[in-house]
Amino acid sequence: MRLQQRATELRFSSDFVDSLPGEAPREPVEARQVTGQCYAEVSPTPVSAPSLLVANVKLAEALGFSEARIREEDFVQVLAGNALFESMRPYAMCYGGHQFGQWAGQLGDGRAINLAERDFAVAQDHGLTQATLQLKGAGPTPFSRFADGRAVLRSSLREYVCSEAMHALGVPTTRALSLVLTGDHVERDMFYDGRPAYEPGAIVCRVSPSFIRFGNFELPASRGDLPLLTRWVEFTLSRYYPVQWQLYRVDPVEGLLSFLAEVQSRSLDLVVHWMRLGFVHAVLNTDNMSILGETIDYGPFGWIDDFAPDWTPNTTDRQHRRYRFGQQPAVVHWNLFQLANALFPLVREAEPLEAILSGFEPEYERRWLAMMRKRLGLTDEAASDLAFFNELESLMSDLSLDMTLFYRLLTETPVTEMTRPNFIEACRALSYRTTDSDQWDALQSWLGRYQQRRASGDPQKSVASMSAANPCIVPRNFILQELVDKVGEGDVDSLNQALRAFERPYDNGDEQRPFKRMRPDWALDRPGCSSLSCSS
Numbered sequence: 380m381r382l383q384q385r386a387t388e389l390r391f392s393s394d395f396v397d398s399l400p401g402e403a404p405r406e407p408v409e410a411r412q413v414t415g416q417c418y419a420e421v422s423p424t425p426v427s428a429p430s431l432l433v434a435n436v437k438l439a440e441a442l443g444f445s446e447a448r449i450r451e452e453d454f455v456q457v458l459a460g461n462a463l464f465e466s467m468r469p470y471a472m473c474y475g476g477h478q479f480g481q482w483a484g485q486l487g488d489g490r491a492i493n494l495a496e497r498d499f500a501v502a503q504d505h506g507l508t509q510a511t512l513q514l515k516g517a518g519p520t521p522f523s524r525f526a527d528g529r530a531v532l533r534s535s536l537r538e539y540v541c542s543e544a545m546h547a548l549g550v551p552t553t554r555a556l557s558l559v560l561t562g563d564h565v566e567r568d569m570f571y572d573g574r575p576a577y578e579p580g581a582i583v584c585r586v587s588p589s590f591i592r593f594g595n596f597e598l599p600a601s602r603g604d605l606p607l608l609t610r611w612v613e614f615t616l617s618r619y620y621p622v623q624w625q626l627y628r629v630d631p632v633e634g635l636l637s638f639l640a641e642v643q644s645r646s647l648d649l650v651v652h653w654m655r656l657g658f659v660h661a662v663l664n665t666d667n668m669s670i671l672g673e674t675i676d677y678g679p680f681g682w683i684d685d686f687a688p689d690w691t692p693n694t695t696d697r698q699h700r701r702y703r704f705g706q707q708p709a710v711v712h713w714n715l716f717q718l719a720n721a722l723f724p725l726v727r728e729a730e731p732l733e734a735i736l737s738g739f740e741p742e743y744e745r746r747w748l749a750m751m752r753k754r755l756g757l758t759d760e761a762a763s764d765l766a767f768f769n770e771l772e773s774l775m776s777d778l779s780l781d782m783t784l785f786y787r788l789l790t791e792t793p794v795t796e797m798t799r800p801n802f803i804e805a806c807r808a809l810s811y812r813t814t815d816s817d818q819w820d821a822l823q824s825w826l827g828r829y830q831q832r833r834a835s836g837d838p839q840k841s842v843a844s845m846s847a848a849n850p851c852i853v854p855r856n857f858i859l860q861e862l863v864d865k866v867g868e869g870d871v872d873s874l875n876q877a878l879r880a881f882e883r884p885y886d887n888g889d890e891q892r893p894f895k896r897m898r899p900d901w902a903l904d905r906p907g908c909s910s911l912s913c914s915s
């Protein structure tokens with residue numbers, strides 16, 4: 380169904396489709412290889428009884444739509460994939476990727492359909508460079524392979540809450556505009572154990588300047604299609620990397636090298652944020668790496684409760700734990716190698732690409748140290764910082780301390796009190812250990828040295844820096860699971876309450892209190908909390 384937009388309303392544009400080569404719509408939609416094209420035009424498949432579960436009013440307003448407008452029937456039909464505004468030319472992007480370390484060939488948007496871009500000038504007025512609206516779970520595309528193109532409520536709710544929390548935590552991420560229940564049921568074998576069940580279907584409307592991934596460059600490079608690779612490069616640079624685009628137009632190789640360096644820099648910032656917050660993406664395949672350095676594709680992710688560098692919640696990755704918490708910087712580096720390989724046919728010299736990549740590790744260490752100093756309120760640098768911080772992490776791991784609450788305790792306690800016995804008692808209350816440990820004395824000793832290290836700094840500055848780096852709450856899996864259960868019982872108020880709390884995760888207020896707590900015991904073996912699969 381095609382809908383007229385109101386005459387007074389801001390238009391959508393189709394910059395991507397207008398600027399790049401793609402396949403025209405084909406009926407029926409069948410899984411296929413799409414070569415020589417950046418996308419396939421495809422419309423969402425209608426659903427039976429859509430209802431708007433939550434709408435992101437602030438984001439809607441940033442895009443130029445009022446709360447009343449986004450809740451209107453015709454708008455909800457668009458957010459459910461049942462209707463399109465006349466200016467929309469929906470498409471699924473073609474990309475490939477390395478999955479769990481192996482080249483997987485063509486992947487593409489198997490269940491994400493991009494509707495349109497928001498008019499460039501309008502978006503800029505609202506602090507966005509460009510906004511693409513994308514429905515996740517809107518039905519099959521030529522890239523759906525053997526799957527149905529749909530998404531279930533539990534994973535859609537997780538994505539909505541987590542991506543908005545991530546934004547509020549100050550981390551680059553795709554956003555969520557709406558969560559719609561489709562009224563249809565979707566069959567999923569949650570743990571791939573031959574016990575499929577029907578679950579409510581849902582669609583999230585995601586928003587980002589662009590959903591282009593490393594894999595968009597890898598696929599044409601793997602096929603030796605240099606003209607198409609060049610189109611991807613030139614579109615990405617001209618729309619999202621103005622400095623690199625200027626360079627590229629004078630000297631393409633210089634432009635490409637600067638592009639790789641900038642993507643690396645953004646990816647470094649991203650992974651330092653994740654390490655600060657205890658976020659485990661859990662499926663860091665190259666098709667899930669945004670070319671803009673945003674967190675993208677929320678699947679079986681999790682947040683560290685007890686500080687455990689080897690932890691991943693993703694059961695699909697149980698054997699090798701490739702995407703475990705502590706491995707994420709190395710994996711992001713590996714993924715950047717794949718991007719560099721994809722750009723190589725256009726650069727034609729390995730050395731300058733390698734020179735950029737070899738800067739990753741020292742730069743990661745530099746930025747990680749800076750982040751740790753901020754979160755610990757240290758205003759100067761010491762040569763021993765790396766060893767000092769590593770010692771703390773190793774103690775947190777041995778003592779099984781709740782990462783978020785421990786850093787928050789440090790933030791909220793006057794530094795003069797940290798060597799008192801009742802402070803160690805407060806730390807003990809944040810431990811998941813069931814047996815005693817001789818490491819508590821070691822923590823006490825570390826805290827003594829920390830106190831001395833803080834003595835030279837301005838206490839007010841330290842607390843301000845710590846309060847901005849250590850959130851009170853992060854959307855841990857048990858919190859999300861509770862919300863999934865509540866919404867399943869029809870309690871949407873709880874979801875709205877949580878969304879309000881996670882809008883200000885660094886506040887220590889009444890709204891945050893229900894979510895500022897340790898992992899309860901029941902969450903240890905509850906599916907959806909400590910274990911999740913890619914089935915979503």
Ligand code: AMP
Binds near residue numbers: 487488522524527915
């Ligand atoms: P992911 O690891 O979740 O980012 O997905 C890997 C690939 O599988 C991407 O090409 C997705 O579009 C595709 N995919 C995941 N789930 C589905 C689904 N239910 N239907 C169609 N394609 C899917």
Ligand code: MG
Binds near residue numbers: 666667676
């Ligand atoms: Mg993906």
